[in-house]
Amino acid sequence: MKLIVQKFGGSSVRDAARIQNVANIIADTYKAGNNVLVVLSAQGDTTDDLIAKAAEINPRASKREMDMLLSTGEQISIALCAMALEKMGLPVISLAAWQVGIYTTNTYSDARIRKINRERIQNELDKRKIVLVAGFQGINRRGDVTTLGRGGSDTSAVALAANFNADLCQIYTDVDGVYTTDPRIVPEAVKLPEITYDEMLELASQGAQVLHNRSVELAKKYHVNMEVVSSLERKSGTKVKEVVKMEKTTIAGVAKDTSVSQIALIGLQDNPGVAFRIFSDLSRAGINVDTIIQSIGREETKDISFTLSSKDVETALETLEKAKDTLDYDHIDVDNDVGKVSIVGAGIMTTPGVAAKMFEALYDANINIKRINTSEIRVSVIIDASEVDRAVKAVHAKFFGEE
């Protein structure tokens, strides 16, 4: 008997009708002779509503109590979905993380899963019950509730799939798979039947919203077969796995990210170790820096500029200003009007001319490239924010054709 893990996000369970729809999907999988282990997120706006309630009482509430509060959202989802399956006459049980024994690190609001007990879930599966587990949550060594941070429910699902050697881990969302680029910008975007973990990781970190990095990293580490599939339409999605056969194209997709900013430190004294100091300070503040450029400034000084996620700009500026005395720079420039366009594909570095093809597309479209950043399977360019959508269209057309 196969074990299928299915994860449904907040919009997939936002009301009674959607929960019924989810129950139908689960029921079909179960009736086809599979064991089914389901992970659910909190309904629609529940988490936001709870955060608003907390903010009204104490905007600086402890993360421990926030986790205690927010974890109720997923518990409501699993109980309601269990009721829908009961109505269909199916054997089902809902379990919160503390009932399963999903043990995490102590870090409230951003915990990492350490260990999952097998006993309770396996007992229920052995009785041929459908098991619904609350996503996004765990407990720490003290027996306190933790939550897993962004992408938490996806991570719960993949961790459970890894732990129980599931045959498949399906991530149901309101899109029907991973596309070569955002179909809202480029109607010609094509759904990928499959994609590698690494490509998915690069796409996710370059702005594709389908799957969160953490879950893909975990899937890659434990060789979990993932599938991104629509909860609204019954059609095949995108499989995420170790190796895929890619015939027509060398890239998997084009991603964009408009929440990018550029910070430049102007007029740095040319002391050894300055660059190291800057980026270790930022790293300690939890900020990931993207592209870095160091250039010669005037009068024996130099400039260092880098890009980062726009949400981190404020913290970065605080960090840099705190260190002004040691860093010894003249002033800071911030540019929020930049964006990033990336191509991702397992074949990029082994296929000559792929990057050049991207640059050519941008050149033909008369788009100026400010910076370039590459990884083994990705080429990213930083351009004016206003040109991001046009760049995505041009690059996508170059690789996948106009229609």
Add this chain to the structure above:
Amino acid sequence: MKLIVQKFGGSSVRDAARIQNVANIIADTYKAGNNVLVVLSAQGDTTDDLIAKAAEINPRASKREMDMLLSTGEQISIALCAMALEKMGLPVISLAAWQVGIYTTNTYSDARIRKINRERIQNELDKRKIVLVAGFQGINRRGDVTTLGRGGSDTSAVALAANFNADLCQIYTDVDGVYTTDPRIVPEAVKLPEITYDEMLELASQGAQVLHNRSVELAKKYHVNMEVVSSLERKSGTKVKEVVKMEKTTIAGVAKDTSVSQIALIGLQDNPGVAFRIFSDLSRAGINVDTIIQSIGREETKDISFTLSSKDVETALETLEKAKDTLDYDHIDVDNDVGKVSIVGAGIMTTPGVAAKMFEALYDANINIKRINTSEIRVSVIIDASEVDRAVKAVHAKFFGEE
């Protein structure tokens, strides 16, 4: 150092302002040098909202999943209240029932507390933390969530007070104590400074809404000093204890209950054991029968009539109709237009003339008594539903005076 248990109901924590008010009460108690253990109910309409959500999906959901769903309400309350206390700079921790170890029987939706672990709460109190515990909930031997049924949070509070030998268990409500009768009907009603467990029990079961029977029974069993006190006004409430000094009057109060119905089985064959059969059937169906009258009917048959809570009428009729062949009655009459007025007081049976004084008041008011029922500390009369309020006024005036 004293330990005070404080319980706040749903209306006391219904929004951010009320939660702040509750936090202020807790903070004052804590700052006065006491250890404070708090039990909270779900906010205002939360439980009803969750029940409505469930009903939309599956009106016959299992009680196990209902408990899983409903227990989130109290968890939200304790987390939010903890945040309010954190904002005031006080050390606080919220604990769900599974974190405390509040073990109950297996009966979902109406479980009884079996055992409460001392360790976690005592550890937190020893650190001088304010401990907030989710009321109304527990876990059973399987590690599943249970809820305690009606009056559940009061019961949680008293059970914790008993378990930790608390010096006082304060039940905060939106009334400021126990009155000689309902002040909405009789403006002359007087707040009782104190009342015995037994009197409180009779008042509660005769329709006074202040405290639930179960919590009072538990308090009596474990000699817990209880106090009913207002969460909105800072003034003394009513103390509930073993023995009180009552000087002026022999009764503690006048209670009414308008959700009473009368069922009559007409034309029963006079077989031995019929009455036993009727009431054991009803008892098995979970129905408490109040006054019973057996009378001679026509042609060697007899009639048996009894009063019961109106909410049980439907179940009672089903039970009786199922047993029609064995019971062998002619037909059933149902009368929903009856109500009950009771006087309650520890002195009733030892003070001659108390019952007579009540009957005299009703006679003077020209109210016809249909039935009478007494216990050691209570006299109840069944009268027309339309005359209940007038009866309460007349009886209250007789015992406590007009003004």
